[in-house]
Amino acid sequence: MKVAKFGGSSVANAKQIKKVANIIKSDSSRKVIVVSAPGKRFSDDVKMTDLLIELCYAKQQNQDHDLQLQNIMVRFQEIIEDLSLDQSILEDIQQTIEKYLQFDISPMAQLDALKSIGEDSSAKIVSAYLKHLGLNASYVNPKEAGIFVSNEPGNAQLLPESFSRIYKLREREGVSVVPGFFGYTENNDLVTFSRGGSDITGAILAAGTKASLYENFTDVDSVFAVNPNFVENPKDITVLTYKEMRELSYAGFSVFHDEALIPAFKEEIPVCIKNTNNPEAPGTMVVAERDSTDQCVVGIASDVGFCSLYVSKFLMNREVGFGRKLLNIFEDEGISFEHAPSGIDDMSVIFRDHLFTPEKEQIVIDRIRNELHVDTVSIHRDLAVVMVVGEGLVNTIGVAAKATASFAKAGINIDMINQGSSEVSMMFGVHAVDLEKAIQSLYKEFFTEDESNLTFPSAVARGHQ
Amino acid sequence: MKVAKFGGSSVANAKQIKKVANIIKSDSSRKVIVVSAPGKRFSDDVKMTDLLIELCYAKQQNQDHDLQLQNIMVRFQEIIEDLSLDQSILEDIQQTIEKYLQFDISPMAQLDALKSIGEDSSAKIVSAYLKHLGLNASYVNPKEAGIFVSNEPGNAQLLPESFSRIYKLREREGVSVVPGFFGYTENNDLVTFSRGGSDITGAILAAGTKASLYENFTDVDSVFAVNPNFVENPKDITVLTYKEMRELSYAGFSVFHDEALIPAFKEEIPVCIKNTNNPEAPGTMVVAERDSTDQCVVGIASDVGFCSLYVSKFLMNREVGFGRKLLNIFEDEGISFEHAPSGIDDMSVIFRDHLFTPEKEQIVIDRIRNELHVDTVSIHRDLAVVMVVGEGLVNTIGVAAKATASFAKAGINIDMINQGSSEVSMMFGVHAVDLEKAIQSLYKEFFTEDESNLTFPSAVARGHQ
Numbered sequence: 001m002k003v004a005k006f007g008g009s010s011v012a013n014a015k016q017i018k019k020v021a022n023i024i025k026s027d028s029s030r031k032v033i034v035v036s037a038p039g040k041r042f043s044d045d046v047k048m049t050d051l052l053i054e055l056c057y058a059k060q061q062n063q064d065h066d067l068q069l070q071n072i073m074v075r076f077q078e079i080i081e082d083l084s085l086d087q088s089i090l091e092d093i094q095q096t097i098e099k100y101l102q103f104d105i106s107p108m109a110q111l112d113a114l115k116s117i118g119e120d121s122s123a124k125i126v127s128a129y130l131k132h133l134g135l136n137a138s139y140v141n142p143k144e145a146g147i148f149v150s151n152e153p154g155n156a157q158l159l160p161e162s163f164s165r166i167y168k169l170r171e172r173e174g175v176s177v178v179p180g181f182f183g184y185t186e187n188n189d190l191v192t193f194s195r196g197g198s199d200i201t202g203a204i205l206a207a208g209t210k211a212s213l214y215e216n217f218t219d220v221d222s223v224f225a226v227n228p229n230f231v232e233n234p235k236d237i238t239v240l241t242y243k244e245m246r247e248l249s250y251a252g253f254s255v256f257h258d259e260a261l262i263p264a265f266k267e268e269i270p271v272c273i274k275n276t277n278n279p280e281a282p283g284t285m286v287v288a289e290r291d292s293t294d295q296c297v298v299g300i301a302s303d304v305g306f307c308s309l310y311v312s313k314f315l316m317n318r319e320v321g322f323g324r325k326l327l328n329i330f331e332d333e334g335i336s337f338e339h340a341p342s343g344i345d346d347m348s349v350i351f352r353d354h355l356f357t358p359e360k361e362q363i364v365i366d367r368i369r370n371e372l373h374v375d376t377v378s379i380h381r382d383l384a385v386v387m388v389v390g391e392g393l394v395n396t397i398g399v400a401a402k403a404t405a406s407f408a409k410a411g412i413n414i415d416m417i418n419q420g421s422s423e424v425s426m427m428f429g430v431h432a433v434d435l436e437k438a439i440q441s442l443y444k445e446f447f448t449e450d451e452s453n454l455t456f457p458s459a460v461a462r463g464h465q
Numbered sequence: 466m467k468v469a470k471f472g473g474s475s476v477a478n479a480k481q482i483k484k485v486a487n488i489i490k491s492d493s494s495r496k497v498i499v500v501s502a503p504g505k506r507f508s509d510d511v512k513m514t515d516l517l518i519e520l521c522y523a524k525q526q527n528q529d530h531d532l533q534l535q536n537i538m539v540r541f542q543e544i545i546e547d548l549s550l551d552q553s554i555l556e557d558i559q560q561t562i563e564k565y566l567q568f569d570i571s572p573m574a575q576l577d578a579l580k581s582i583g584e585d586s587s588a589k590i591v592s593a594y595l596k597h598l599g600l601n602a603s604y605v606n607p608k609e610a611g612i613f614v615s616n617e618p619g620n621a622q623l624l625p626e627s628f629s630r631i632y633k634l635r636e637r638e639g640v641s642v643v644p645g646f647f648g649y650t651e652n653n654d655l656v657t658f659s660r661g662g663s664d665i666t667g668a669i670l671a672a673g674t675k676a677s678l679y680e681n682f683t684d685v686d687s688v689f690a691v692n693p694n695f696v697e698n699p700k701d702i703t704v705l706t707y708k709e710m711r712e713l714s715y716a717g718f719s720v721f722h723d724e725a726l727i728p729a730f731k732e733e734i735p736v737c738i739k740n741t742n743n744p745e746a747p748g749t750m751v752v753a754e755r756d757s758t759d760q761c762v763v764g765i766a767s768d769v770g771f772c773s774l775y776v777s778k779f780l781m782n783r784e785v786g787f788g789r790k791l792l793n794i795f796e797d798e799g800i801s802f803e804h805a806p807s808g809i810d811d812m813s814v815i816f817r818d819h820l821f822t823p824e825k826e827q828i829v830i831d832r833i834r835n836e837l838h839v840d841t842v843s844i845h846r847d848l849a850v851v852m853v854v855g856e857g858l859v860n861t862i863g864v865a866a867k868a869t870a871s872f873a874k875a876g877i878n879i880d881m882i883n884q885g886s887s888e889v890s891m892m893f894g895v896h897a898v899d900l901e902k903a904i905q906s907l908y909k910e911f912f913t914e915d916e917s918n919l920t921f922p923s924a925v926a927r928g929h930q
Contacts, residue, residue, distance in 0.1 A: 246809060247808070308885075310886065320796055320800075320801045323802060323805065327789035330789075331785055331786040331789050335785075336784075338807075339806070340788065341806070341884065342804050342805065342883070342886050343712070343889075343890060344711060344712055344887065345711065345887075346888075348885055350885075397878050398873035400872070400879050401869035403869075404865040404870075405869075405870065407862070407865070408865075411862055413861075414884065416884060416885025417883070417884040417885060418806055420773075420813055420815075420881025420882060420883065420894060421806045421807050421808040422811050423811075424808075426882075
């Protein structure tokens with residue numbers, strides 16, 4: 001059996017829901033369906049979840065909220081009418097909203113309840129439409145599905161005992177349509193996951209039912225090997241491993257929230273990223289293992305907004321504890337460091353720029369000067385990180401040579417190379433202004449067939465260019 | 466004025482001392498001369514300092530020590546007779562030894578006093594020989610020279626007030642010959658520097674007299690660009706900077722102890738490494754700054770005996786303080802780490818193998834498992850480190866490409882690349898078995914003229930070779 005999750009764009013309107021129904025009908029092994037709240041129908045549209053949040057805030061601030069409620073009901077009405085479904089579903093949705101608006105609970109708990117309406121209604125509508133088409137389908141509330149969570153509004157954590165309950169979903173006849181994004185506490189309180197939580201529900205149900213496949217339907221045919229903003233029509237990734245996915249997600253890949261997939265990863269359930277608008281496309285498989293001899297590098301990711309702090313101190317390498325003390329200062333100030341390359345008498349710390357407010361900068365630099373007695377300390381902003389990702393990296397000779405040659409060809413100075421810990425990635429630091437050229441050159445090197453003339457210029461001093 | 470220091474091989478016998486005298490005579494600006502104890506005359510010979518240590522141990526253990534004393538006196542006698550010097554010098558040396566043997570002081574202090582006899586006698590002999598040749602030369606005791614130190618036997622530290630006293634050496638007429646290796650405390654106790662301390666004395670006197678040049682006479686024409694055990698007849702380094710010297714020294718370059726030069730470095734006194742046996746050779750200059758556009762890479766150094774500890778933990782990069790905690794464990798166990806490359810979910814720590822006894826290994830691994838709750842932890846031994854060193858690295862495009870291409874050509878897998886902190890070096894980790902090939906290939910890439918065909922093979926999967 002398969003678990004299929006459909007994202008917001010797949011249930012944004014009746015036209016999309018019809019595509020979803022066709023996808024479900026076309027494969028009888030798609031037994032558990034998870035749906036998001038209706039997403040944007042056009043680029044300036046507002047997502048259903050945001051409408052629900054507006055409604056909740058208006059109510060909690062004792063403002064008139066008829067308009068907010070009407071916006072919500074109009075959208076559901078349109079979908080229900082366009083699908084020729086019974087009006088009773090609309091009434092059911094409205095009653096649920098009214099009930100939650102009257103709840104005498106904490107504002108956070110009420111917000112969670114109202115936010116869940118989007119997914120919950122999608123599940124009601126989709127199951128009704130499947131039945132309307134003659135399928136044996138039913139709406140299954142997360143409680144019935146067995147999703148029990150901790151009482152942390154907006155950040156629910158699954159309780160481990162849920163898995164055995166979820167497994168029973170397999171026994172249900174027909175198609176079970178479960179709303180994503182929320183679960184229930186043992187005390188029957190509705191609590192939502194963090195945003196993007198339908199992906200979490202999907203992964204949990206795939207893991208709990210020990211599905212043969214978890215299909216994640218989005219609006220792209222597959223994951224690209226590189227950001228299409230940098231390279232026109234980049235190649236698709238057909239298969240990538242969990243590890244590769246994670247490294248790519250770190251540096252700018254945002255097809256979905258990689259951490260949401262953790263439950264599926266842990267049970268080694270294969271994941272397939274597919275397109276609701278083009279279900280025939282094979283999509284991208286995310287698996288535990290792949291044959292890396294086919295393709296050593298699977299993708300190139302990048303991210304900007306990094307900052308580097310450099311310290312030098314004569315005889316640093318004789319000083320046991322220097323590196324630890326430096327990192328300790330970052331920790332004390334709540335700054336998570338990304339990397340810490342070191343020389344004999346110097347060390348750099350790479351971290352996200354946004355963590356380094358002018359205030360923090362002053363504190364950190366003062367502490368480094370006063371506590372570590374360094375010779376110099378300096379900050380370099382506008383650093384970009386480029387990651388070459390692939391399971392084959394660790395055992396393939398010449399990958400570093402190809403990557404660095406591509407930078408040399410493009411005339412790009414490499415600020416940092418970090419290789420040696422991750423077995424699936426190689427990381428380069430470049431100036432942010434060089435990022436686009438860097439990505440394009442790497443893509444050409446690793447993903448285009450024309451690899452015949454892999455030559456590169458001799459080292460050229462920058463000052464002489 | 467110049468300060469010239471002559472090492473043990475330069476004063477090992479009369480023939481060598483004659484060369485030293487010729488060198489001093491040939492340049493009247495060589496006003497301050499520092500000498501070591503007589504070194505080895507042939508490969509199986511024993512150094513004078515070791516004979517003196519034997520004598521001291523025999524005496525302190527109340528053994529008969531006539532033989533040890535005789536060994537020492539025979540060597541001095543031979544030198545003095547071969548130089549046709551007055552027998553009174555030999556008597557002076559013997560009286561000094563006898564006096565120190567009778568000293569009623571701590572064993573450590575007595576050892577320091579006896580160890581100093583080698584350098585002290587060299588200075589007496591050389592100054593006498595220079596006078597014999599008609600030069601205005603005199604023996605200057607370190608106390609007279611102004612070298613005042615802390616009372617740490619075998620590890621004396623210069624007292625800062627020494628510098629102003631040493632500066633007065635400039636005012637002395639003729640050539641001052643100062644024994645290396647020791648100084649005096651304010652209480653008149655003789656204390657030696659750490660082993661190799663004649664280099665320290667030389668650098669201190671060069672700094673204190675603000676010499677225009679500090680010449681360090683050894684038995685090699687210059688510093689080689691690479692270890693001659695790996696490459697036949699490697700190129701000489703004509704000029705290198707203090708920073709380059711320091712990075713090269715870290716990884717296996719052992720022409721002299723780089724830390725001994727610190728006093729000279731601090732005063733920015735240029736240092737010249739020259740050969741007593743071939744003083745016409747220009748030698749290697751060590752300076753504060755050089756024009757790096759001539760030659761971006763100045764040398765290739767390497768060292769073996771490194772070990773790498775790898776840990777992985779899912780979502781490690783979300784855990785503020787993980788890196789610090791890991792390094793803390795190393796610090797607690799007294800293990801100085803060299804580098805710490807990190808990925809998203811993993812981190813490696815590179816350190817010297819000899820620090821990691823089986824006992825320490827067990828403690829460190831247990832602590833990492835119990836305190837950091839990692840997913841995996843593993844140890845990789847037999848790692849070698851290769852450093853490509855040059856002031857031009859940071860601003861030169863294509864150096865990483867050339868270096869990594871040379872590894873690829875030689876079929877060598879790179880375990881680690883660490884670039885991004887030091888401005889003058891790029892570091893590679895390889896398996897120790899690949900080290901020789903790696904060095905040879907890098908040398909060919911950076912130091913031979915034949916750079917016409919800088920091509921490299923496409924990435925090749927190791928398993929397919």
